[in-house]
Amino acid sequence: MNSKVIIIGAGIGGLATGARLASRGYNVEIYEKEDTIGGKVNRFESGGFSFDSTASILMTPQVYKEVFTYANKASENYLEFIKLDPNYRVFYHDQTTYDFSSDLTKLVPTLEEISIEDSASFIKLLAHSYEKYLIADRYFLSKPFTRFIDFFNPLTISKAIKTNTLSTTFKYTKNFIDNEKLVKYICFQAMYVGISPYEGPNIYTLVPAVSQLYGLWYLKGGMYSYVKALEKIILEFGGKIHRNSPVKEILFLKDRAIGVSTDEEEVKGDIIICNADFSYSMKTLIKDNKAKAKYKNRRIENMKYSCGTFMIYLGLKKKYPTLNLHNLYLGEAFEKNIQAAFQGELPDKPSLYIYCPSTIDDSLCSGGKEVVNIMVRVPNLLFERVNWDSHGISELRNIVINTVKKIKGLEDIEDNIEVEKYFTPLDMRNSYNSYGGASFGLSHTLTQTNYFRPSIKSQKIRNLYFVGDSVHPGTGVSIVLNSSKIVTEEILKNSPRNKL
Template identity: 45%
Template structure:
């Protein structure tokens, strides 16, 4: 008889892991806390406007396709991919903007308007960064990193040194680029993981290399369409998804996980995989044990504030993915890690309706405006006053973009997600939107492991595990945890 696996959480990690297990013959039931699936990749709809709740940048499309290939399925039967052009449109405080195209000839023309020297430096940065990405992907991202030899063998150490972990993303980028406009664009992308680009290891600068090498992509209907694709394949394979079923306790007998308890029922199983946030899970639903890491001693990422805007006119000046890089760029990033709100925040502006007419009513736009903010270990109270203050600062900078000076007069829908929501809705420890911070001492083998150190038959998966944050990385995490589970079962 096949083993029964209980998966906690129906986000990307939980759904992808469940699908992989089902394809290998396991019985799987997924228990989801909320009334909807998707976790942080859920969707929001109102008056014809549709918003991806958080994740919106689709890079590394090969990881999305590979999941379905591993299931013996054709990904085209579940979702389609459209290439985005340009990758990013970047607006600056001086009213200028630059398009960062995947077409090198177009890109170079744009960069040369800023600096001939930096156009050459950008090409060198891409060339060297691409080689580093190939090394990192093959040696670290694509491997489980559950044995000390995975990260600390002579070969792994030699490759790690090539990645220059002691150098910050900003310092590494500054070797190639002098122009603040180009340098800040590259630096801002290294901020995607919720770690300071001025302190975090320069491997995160590869986040600006990957889109240039492989492009950025879009799934019609937004990122939540991928969640629906996962839901479809899970159900086709015989999986069960129960919503409104928050797990309150992982049941343990004789040192082994034997099931879970919700407010409504007890579900028994042979294995438990928790895709919920690692810090929350180990403090709240896993039995206490000295073998577990001290969660408060770990470094956590910053959080995010996401402002959702329904606009009753078209904004042709916006691409799908846009940045506004404001004044005092470094200061407004540093303050986030000192517990203060940015005075003049740089913005990531997601406008899917620029490409996809289904995301907004006719002659309208749906915008996500995203700002990195302190997590809840810091001082901001996140009451109504704080939220109004930050909204004012965001709109003030949004209005500096040419053609958006009167955008506040065209807002017909408005809501937000803030750190308290990440904590209460998604169980993110201290509202840290990107999980455990990917510092040098919290990466690869040094990150929490898939197999619980204190309870047999209990596993973890998600963005606080290896290889880290982002949908494409979480899809790799789902592969790694199933491989680890299969290895442990074979050994035992």
């Protein structure tokens, strides 16, 4: 009989691992607490508008497609990728606007217009960051790091030194570029992993470098199409997904995980994979002290967590041609306002990410209308300083909308709102059990990265695995997809049928 795999959580990590293992003949059952699957990559409909609730920036489509290749499926039968140009439209508070093209021949004149002195250095910064990315991709992002020796060996250490990540993103960027607009553009993107560019290691300049050099992409129907496609292949291979089925506890017998308990039943399994947030799971789902290993409650509480996000979703009555698919508003007092989220404060002059998928996808609302998400970085709940009641939400909402109205072409946006919804760090915690309402899980500090990040395999329990943004290699859809591959390979390696 085929081994039974129980997966806790139908986030990207749980679904992708489920699809991979189901394609290898495992009997996969996924238990998801919510009535929708996808976790942080989710979707909701309201008043005739369809909103991608969080993730929207798609880098490295080859990583998305690889899951399908792995499962012997043709991704083009499930997904339609569209290459973007420009990558971003950037609005600055001095009313200037620039399109950052993914095509070098269009990007260079834009760079020269912003700062002829810094245009070559901008390319140099991309080249250096690209070099780091190649090292990270080959030596860190695809390695399991389940054993001390996997990381602490001369080759890996020499590569880690070569990435020279010790200075912050901001300082590193300033080594190349003086121009404030270009520095903001790089630093804002490096913050996508939820760590401050003024505090976090400079390795995250690989985010703007990868976006620039490989391009950004859009999935027809929005990011949620990916979730639906993963669900489809799981079902095609006979896997099962149980919605509205929160797991209460992982069950152990000696040094093995033997199953999980839900409100209704105890379910037995041969392999248990936990995709629910790592810190939440250690505190809540794993009661056995031996199984917690070094992640006892005190340690979990003392770890560093990424920032939160506040989202405003707008269904608009008319088109706004001033918007591109991905837009950034890079505001004044940039450092103070970016740092606010990491120091427990709300920004009073926020910089924003504005997503408007209806510019290229007419399946999300009826013609002549627009779907818009506005995202601002805010403190996670662990700071205990922000009140996410209706009054707190309304104050921040007004600051954000007034900022958006400063953008030329969006002055009347408030008069044309048909649907308006919000998503706060409280929702993040309540819906997906994200510890502290952090949007991107454990922070990517140097001491919480690579071998030092929680492993994909339990140290003490032979058949217990973890997948998702708080374990190695880290946050972001494509990185979590890497995590699903590493976990799957590790399970196959340890499978009794491979040891015959």
